[in-house]
Amino acid sequence: MAQNARLMRLTPDHVARVAPYVGDPPRLPTEPPTAEDYANAVREILAGVPPTDDVWLFAYGSLIWNPACDFVESRPATAHGWRRSFCLGWDRWFRGSERHPGLMLSLDRGGQCRGVAYRLPPDAIEANLDRLFRREIRTTSKSHLPRWVNVVTAAGKLRAIAFVINRKGTRYVGGLSLEEIAATLAVAAGPVGSMADYLCSTVRHLEELGLRDRQLWRLQELVAERIEAEAGDGGGRTSHHNIAPNVDAES
Numbered sequence: 001m002a003q004n005a006r007l008m009r010l011t012p013d014h015v016a017r018v019a020p021y022v023g024d025p026p027r028l029p030t031e032p033p034t035a036e037d038y039a040n041a042v043r044e045i046l047a048g049v050p051p052t053d054d055v056w057l058f059a060y061g062s063l064i065w066n067p068a069c070d071f072v073e074s075r076p077a078t079a080h081g082w083r084r085s086f087c088l089g090w091d092r093w094f095r096g097s098e099r100h101p102g103l104m105l106s107l108d109r110g111g112q113c114r115g116v117a118y119r120l121p122p123d124a125i126e127a128n129l130d131r132l133f134r135r136e137i138r139t140t141s142k143s144h145l146p147r148w149v150n151v152v153t154a155a156g157k158l159r160a161i162a163f164v165i166n167r168k169g170t171r172y173v174g175g176l177s178l179e180e181i182a183a184t185l186a187v188a189a190g191p192v193g194s195m196a197d198y199l200c201s202t203v204r205h206l207e208e209l210g211l212r213d214r215q216l217w218r219l220q221e222l223v224a225e226r227i228e229a230e231a232g233d234g235g236g237r238t239s240h241h242n243i244a245p246n247v248d249a250e251s
Contacts, residue, residue, distance in 0.1 A: 005207040010200050010220035014227045018187065018194040025191045026093050030139045041137065041146065042129045045161060048148050055125050056160035057132065058151050060084050060115035061105035062198065065205040068135040069128035071118035076209065077151040079162065083111035084213060086181050087165050088144055089173035094192040102188035102195045103173060103181060105202070106144055106165035114211040117151055117160050129161075136163055143169035178215065182222035186230065196223055 033041075049055060058079055059067060085108040089101060096102025107113060120128050133146065149162045165172055188195040203220045206213055 005210070006217075008200070008203060008207070008220055010196065010203070010224040010227075012200070014224050015194060015197045015200050017227050017231050018189055018196045020194070021097055021189045021191055026097070028093055028139050030141060033137060033140055037140070038130055038133050038137070041133050042126055045129065045146050045148075046125070050148075050159040053122070054158075055120045055122075055129075056151075056158050057118045057120065058115055058149060058160035058162040059118060060107060060113050060162070061202055063118075063136075064116050064209075065201055067118055067132075069118075069132045070121050070124065072121050073119040075117045075153040075155060076211065077115055077117035077153045077158065077160070079107065079113045079115065079149050079151045079160075081111075082107045082109060082113050082149060082162070082164065084113045084115075084216065085165070086176075086185070086219075087173050088171055090171070091188070091190065093190060094138075095190045095195050095198055096188040097190050100188045101184070102190065103176075103184050104144075104198075107149070107162055108165050108174070109167075114206075114213065115151075116209065116211075117153060117158055141169065141171060142166055143171035178218055178222060182219055182226055185219065186223045186226035196227065199223060 057063065057067070057069065057071070058077060060079070061084065084105055086103040086105055087108050088104040088106040090096065091102040091104055092098055094102070095104070136144070136146070143166050144163050145166055146161050146163055148159050149164070151158050151160050167174070185195040185199055199216070199220055203213070203216050206216065
């Protein structure tokens with residue numbers, strides 16, 4: 001753990017207070033990709049592989065603490081021109097539900113994002129990308145897409161694969177305040193777990209690596225406050241206003 005890691009306001013105790021999802025797993029809004037779809041996606045991304053033949057993955061959210069693929073090297077990295085953002089919505093199938101839809105992290109344009117670059121094993125690139133894409137791409141929606149981005153590390157510049165938001169897709173959610181995002185993350189939960197747990201794990205691992213994200217740090221404070229208020233710790237129970245639309249079309 002980094003020596004300067006800060007004490008988070010959002011704790012496992014807060015996460016445990018979020019009402020878990022109950023019921024059967026909901027049906028996805030579209031058919032899942034086929035094996036051929038995944039194979040095509042791997043071929044398309046590898047068509048742009050850098051001349052070095054090294055294939056790197058840029059992780060900025062759950063892939064930091066659950067990479068979903070093998071790697072032989074990791075480096076702290078910064079993607080300039082991109083920012084970590086809760087802009088992928090509305091999730092009603094994994095960490096959200098019809099009653100409380102969730103928002104997931106993606107890379108959006110503007111700013112910069114500090115994360116981790118993982119180098120995939122040279123002798124098993126396609127197999128590992130297939131595993132990765134099956135984890136990250138669950139529907140045929142074109143909203144959260146793999147692409148090559150430039151990242152900077154202490155050892156130099158790299159090209160790396162990252163999952164970025166498609167602003168033209170119908171699952172792009174922009175313009176929300178931190179308070180509105182926190183209100184969503186404090187209550188959303190689905191078959192995979194809660195959004196509070198997702199946020200808590202992401203911020204904790206960033207802190208352990210010494211990677212600071214001002215907005216995520218403020219979000220974890222706001223979510224903790226919201227959970228406390230919902231539980232009555234803050235002098236009264238607050239009501240949650242669902243800001244997600246009732247209809248969730250797919251691009």
